[in-house]
Amino acid sequence: MKLKINRHLKTFLDSFKLDHIFWKTLLTDVIAFALIIGLFLSFGSLLTAKAYDISGGLTVEQLKTALLSGSQDYNKAFSDNVRNFLFIMVGGSLLIILLALAVYSFSRMVIWDTIMKKHTSVRSFLKWNLISLLMIVTGVLYSLLSIALKSPFVFLTPFKNQVLGLFYTNMITAFFMFIFLVFMFLAYKSFAKSNKVWESIGMSFHNWKKNWSLLSYGILLMLVVMLAANVISYLIQRVFIYQPKWILTMIGLGFLLIVIAWARLYVARIVKG
Numbered sequence: 001m002k003l004k005i006n007r008h009l010k011t012f013l014d015s016f017k018l019d020h021i022f023w024k025t026l027l028t029d030v031i032a033f034a035l036i037i038g039l040f041l042s043f044g045s046l047l048t049a050k051a052y053d054i055s056g057g058l059t060v061e062q063l064k065t066a067l068l069s070g071s072q073d074y075n076k077a078f079s080d081n082v083r084n085f086l087f088i089m090v091g092g093s094l095l096i097i098l099l100a101l102a103v104y105s106f107s108r109m110v111i112w113d114t115i116m117k118k119h120t121s122v123r124s125f126l127k128w129n130l131i132s133l134l135m136i137v138t139g140v141l142y143s144l145l146s147i148a149l150k151s152p153f154v155f156l157t158p159f160k161n162q163v164l165g166l167f168y169t170n171m172i173t174a175f176f177m178f179i180f181l182v183f184m185f186l187a188y189k190s191f192a193k194s195n196k197v198w199e200s201i202g203m204s205f206h207n208w209k210k211n212w213s214l215l216s217y218g219i220l221l222m223l224v225v226m227l228a229a230n231v232i233s234y235l236i237q238r239v240f241i242y243q244p245k246w247i248l249t250m251i252g253l254g255f256l257l258i259v260i261a262w263a264r265l266y267v268a269r270i271v272k273g
Contacts, residue, residue, distance in 0.1 A: 008214060008270075012221050015266040025111045026261040032107035033257070036100045043096045047089055054081045105132040112192035115268055124195055131197045135184050146176035167230060174226045178219045181260065183208065185267040207271050214270050222263050229255045 109128040113119070150172045186207045191200035208215060233255040237248045 008217055011269050012266070015262065015269055018262075021114055022261060022265055024114055025264065026258060028107050028111050029257050029261055032103055035103050039096050039100055039103075043092055046092070050085050050088060054078070054085055101129060101133060105129040108132055108188060111264070112188050115265065116189070116192045118192060127195060127197060131187065131191050131200060134197070134201070135187065139180060139184070142180050150176055167227070170230055171223060171227060174223055175219070178222045178263065181263060182215055182219065182267055185264050186271060189268055189271070211271050215267075218266065218270050222266070225262065226259055229259050
């Protein structure tokens with residue numbers, strides 16, 4: 001037992017030897033999420049600009065007055081513009097979601113082919129879209145479940161100190177997050193090896209059961225790393241406290257991506273093969 005714990009601690013300490021694989025996978029994450037966020041922000045700006053053009057900068061009450069007193073041609077033109085706006089909103093949303101999925105899936109393929117030291121094949125890209133979509137849907141459902149499960153821990157444990165309360169809430173959230181991330185990492189690792197979607201999902205459960213004790217220790221150690229990252233992130237954010245809010249958000253997101261990139265390689269080290 002002592003030998004097993006020592007071996008696991010060595011694996012944990014060795015995981016901080018950040019080589020080129022870590023930096024390449026982290027950079028891939030940063031580029032992918034920057035592109036995805038950029039897609040949604042650009043589309044949102046486009047919709048805002050189109051809505052402004054249609055309304056002419058008028059408020060809702062002013063629009064009502066204009067439509068009631070406007071000519072038939074004015075009302076028809078307004079109706080056509082609204083119809084076109086709805087078409088752009090629905091069709092554009094679907095297109096943006098598909099593009100975001102493609103970017104995310106391609107980045108997962110690059111990351112896991114890098115970790116598994118495989119040659120990236122465009123032919124497997126369609127299957128990567130499928131398993132990525134399954135992970136996203138599973139993640140959404142799991143998030144709803146985790147919110148219900150963590151709520152008692154958050155609301156029934158009041159903190160007078162706001163900062164301590166925030167750290168506590170973040171740790172509870174991180175605990176549930178790492179449970180899903182480990183499952184997802186195991187599924188992606190298996191898929192990178194077999195290129196079979198449903199078999200990879202099954203292997204994820206199998207590897208979780210087979211390596212239960214190691215992964216349990218791993219999640220606890222991941223929480224320690226997340227706590228340290230939260231403290232460092234908080235101290236840096238305090239320095240930029242009077243800067244625009246998006247800068248503080250980017251600092252927090254940056255530390256989160258670093259921890260996830262490290263945790264991904266750490267799980268890959270724990271579960272061999």
